[in-house]
Amino acid sequence: MSDLPRSALPRVVIVGAGGHAKVVIEALRAAGFPPPLGLVDPHPPGPTVMGVTVLGGDEMLPRLKAEGAEAAVVALGGNALRLRVGDHLVSMGYALPVLLHPAAQISPSARVAEGAVVMARACIGPDATLGRLAIVNTNAVVEHDNVIGSGAHVAPGCALAGNVTLGDRALLGVGSAVRPGITIGADAVVGAGSAVVRDVPAGARVGGAPAMPLRR
Structure with missing residues (x-):
């Protein structure tokens, strides 16, 4: 880091x-x-x-x-x-x-790649990894052992439990929650306020509680 x-x-x-x-x-x-x-x-x-x-x-x-x-x-x-x-x-x-807001809480064991941004009051847990040019936005929680892909965006107020993978360029919408061990594929989009309780394929668009595929 x-x-x-x-x-x-x-x-x-x-x-x-x-x-x-x-x-x-x-x-x-x-x-x-x-x-x-x-x-x-x-x-x-x-x-x-x-x-x-x-x-x-x-x-x-x-x-x-x-x-x-x-x-x-x-x-x-x-x-x-x-x-x-x-x-x-x-x-x-x-x-x-790397741009780390001083009001963010970042574990010493977290790994943050070049160009990544962590905003105020975000929390990055132990052994989490943030890829190149990833964004963890205001008040988001990225728990232990998460892998946030290059160019991915964790929007304000999201909560990712442990061992979550967010693929390259994926977007997790404002206020979404993700259960432990979930994988959200590259280029996927999760709508605001969603509850992600099962894996999301690459390129999919999902939303709701629980998150389900959305019509394009």
């Missing part, structure tokens, strides 16, 4: 200027990161977000790297898009720092 001293935390470029960027900016500030270099977004909602300047679109990334930018945080809610952008940033030479 990354735990850099505050003096070693980099100034980052934030990619994405939507709602998720607001939460990322607050987490960066709370974690003691230096002020961000700015935001990059081809379709920003305005010239600034939470006091951080929008520098331009994606065309700014090579220029910022050439000017000495070393690290970026991908503030995009779309799971597959977040992974693609993260891969592109790495290919350009950007580092993807």
Whole structure:
């Protein structure tokens, strides 16, 4: 798990200027990161977000790297898009720092991969694993021995009991609960407020209590 001293935390470029960027900016500030270099977004909602300047679109990334930018945080809610952008940033030479809100509770034995974000009041249990660019959002509980895949998103208020696997790019909707030992496959979507009591196949869309397949 990354735990850099505050003096070693980099100034980052934030990619994405939507709602998720607001939460990322607050987490960066709370974690003691230096002020961000700015935001990059081809379709920003305005010239600034939470006091951080929008520098331009994606065309700014090579220029910022050439000017000495070393690290970026991908503030995009779309799971597959977040992974693609993260891969592109790495290919350009950007580092993807782990972002852990200081109000989160994270076991010393948890493993957190590059670019993952853990928001305020989230709890990560012993021997849990968070993949690259995963998001564990506000007040979510990821219990012992969970495996959260690359680009997966555990939305606010979710509760995952022990030994749960959430596949790459999967989305667990707001306030959902998952019983012990369940596997939710890659690219699956679980609707808000669901109770997941049986395995969910890759790519499936389920919802309800208990969670059942949803019509597309």
